[in-house]
Amino acid sequence: MDGILNINKPVGLTSHDVVARVRRLLRQQRVGHAGTLDPLASGVLPVCVGLATRVADYLSESGKAYQAEIVLGVETDTYDREGQVLNTQPVPDVSREQIESLLRTFIGPQLQVPPPYSAIKLQGEPAYRRARAGESLKLEARPVVIERLVLLAWEKPRLQLEIECSKGTYIRSLAHDLGQRLGCGAYLSALLRTRSGPLTLQESITLEQLDEALASGNLERYLLPLDIALQHYPALVVDAKTLQRVLHGNSFRAPGPESESLTFAPAPGRGKDGPHPGEQPQLARVCDEQGRTWALAVWKPEQRLWQPMRVFGPERGS
The missing domain is CATH 2.30.130.10 (PUA domain)
Structure with missing residues (x-):
């Protein structure tokens, strides 16, 4: 069994949880995901089965897309709603036009510092593990590209964004950086991935739908060929x-x-x-x-x- 499943990950599960569930359902050991989603995030999670695990690294080469909700005035250690509150500040009175003007400064190639609580390896150990142990971390900035950044809604203190970006971009860091630029702090409160490489949310399936497809013998309907990960080459x-x-x-x-x-x-x-x-x-x-x-x-x-x-x-x- 070889191919790619476009799974719509629910809020609350880790990406590893989804992989473990797929392993059990398919009774396959060679299963892996492409592009980690945090537990609070939902949406497109490519899951590679069999030989398709060899193309996992290439699945998001053509970028990703998200819808994000950001809360201003509060700063957390994880840059999202699950973290410990470090600081609170009054949210300035800024107009929609002022926020849109600020967002335009984030578009294009740039260097972004990942969150301390991330899966990036430091001396072979995930940064989040060292951060949880109380270590103060300063991760190196990494080159990313934000191609599109659209303000969908703004009602103090919450704003909603639509984002298209390169792989490796942390939306939590974007939220944190926006808060720094506004002088009041900010954290990511909700995240939906709407695209990862060629895979879109509209064509994704839930774990429940995968279970039903297996029971009815219709798995092939959802198992995409590994070739799809390489079509941009x-x-x-x-x-x-x-x-x-x-x-x-x-x-x-x-x-x-x-x-x-x-x-x-x-x-x-x-x-x-x-x-x-x-x-x-x-x-x-x-x-x-x-x-x-x-x-x-x-x-x-x-x-x-x-x-x-x-x-x-x-x-x-x-």
């Missing part, structure tokens, strides 16, 4: 002989990135012309003549060859 269509080289991990010749037959869709923050030389590796999916994806390859400019870096066969079968 250009396709290298190869013949059967070349495909055998690929499946054994050998480099091969095919049109390079400068070829007019390939179109590199830029990931968020990489510019209109895609990744610049020396900044990001240029990747392409390797497909057979029927259009099925068998590997992900990286361009080696010195040798002018493609090198398989992630192979999904031959165990995919015929």
Whole structure:
């Protein structure tokens, strides 16, 4: 059983809880999620099964989208409603236009400091574990891109936002930073992920629907092919002989990135012309003549060859 499930995670469960539930339902051990959602968050959680666990890292390359509610005037240690209150301040009288003007300053490439209570590893240990032990943490800022930031509603002290951003963006940090800029503090009170890469909330299913699909023998209706995680990469269509080289991990010749037959869709923050030389590796999916994806390859400019870096066969079968 190989594929991707677009699960609508409910509030209250951790991402690991969802994976454990799917493991039990499917009786599969190779199950993992792509892009962690905190327990207070709900919405799209991609769950990869079998061989699809190999593409989990690529599922959110084309970015994510959220709807968020932020409360002004209160600062917590976790940057969300579950944390301990550190400070309260009066909320200034700001108009909708003033908030929209402030939001525009957050759009584009930037460096963002993750929350101390996050899953980022420090010397092999999650930051949240060290923070819970009372350690004062200062995490390094990381490059992120906020592509779209729309004010949906503003009624003091709450505002609702619609956000499109690169993977790695912390909405809790965005809430915290907004509060800092307004001088009153803020925390994230609710979060709904409406898109993760190609997966949308409208097409997601609940754990209950997954259970029903299994009981009725309709699981295939919801199990998406692993290829969907790689569709934002250009396709290298190869013949059967070349495909055998690929499946054994050998480099091969095919049109390079400068070829007019390939179109590199830029990931968020990489510019209109895609990744610049020396900044990001240029990747392409390797497909057979029927259009099925068998590997992900990286361009080696010195040798002018493609090198398989992630192979999904031959165990995919015929």
